[in-house]
Amino acid sequence: GQQLNQSPQSMFIQEGEDVSMNCTSSSIFNTWLWYKQDPGEGPVLLIALYKAGELTSNGRLTAQFGITRKDSFLNISASIPSDVGIYFCAGQNGGAQKLVFGQGTRLTINP
């Protein structure tokens, strides 16, 4: 089946640093989504991307839909303590009713 390779699996950074994570796939996706999950809670949608090449920002977060449709990245600028959590990418192939999820990137911020 389709798989998403999300990297890195974990990140340990200092407060104020920028963060970059990405997802790649051997399959083409028509939609890329980025979620953040806090401990004990459901994932929250951060950014949705619907067109190849699309670059979208949400505050300090920026995500791009790769031109090949096989990858996406998420950047966080000037990290703050509340950015701690697990970030998931997800992709959807047009017509499919399901999302394919990456395994997550766990972000830890040292004060």
Place this chain on the structure above:
Amino acid sequence: SQTIHQWPATLVQPVGSPLSLECTVEGTSNPNLYWYRQAAGRGLQLLFYSVGIGQISSEVPQNLSASRPQDRQFILSSKKLLLSDSGFYLCAGTMGEAQETQYFGPGTRLLVL
């Protein structure tokens, strides 16, 4: 705005007991609905999804079943729980015309002892 509710938030059940987890959706009609399970520190495993009342698709063979008795209600059940059923269960749904974008509920943490 759209909201997904899950009940209960936490559940501790003995092995062999039945299970019923409920998910309800507000603010939209005819959503696609999904049940996921998440082991501690792990990714999301899709268990079931539904595109309409009474329509259930199962993704993995298991000890669980799902039902959709109403448009905005999705239920996850088991007749006899196993230890391996412990985990964090998440309900998700699509909203409006963006059928490819899923929104998650707060989750139910299940511990089977």
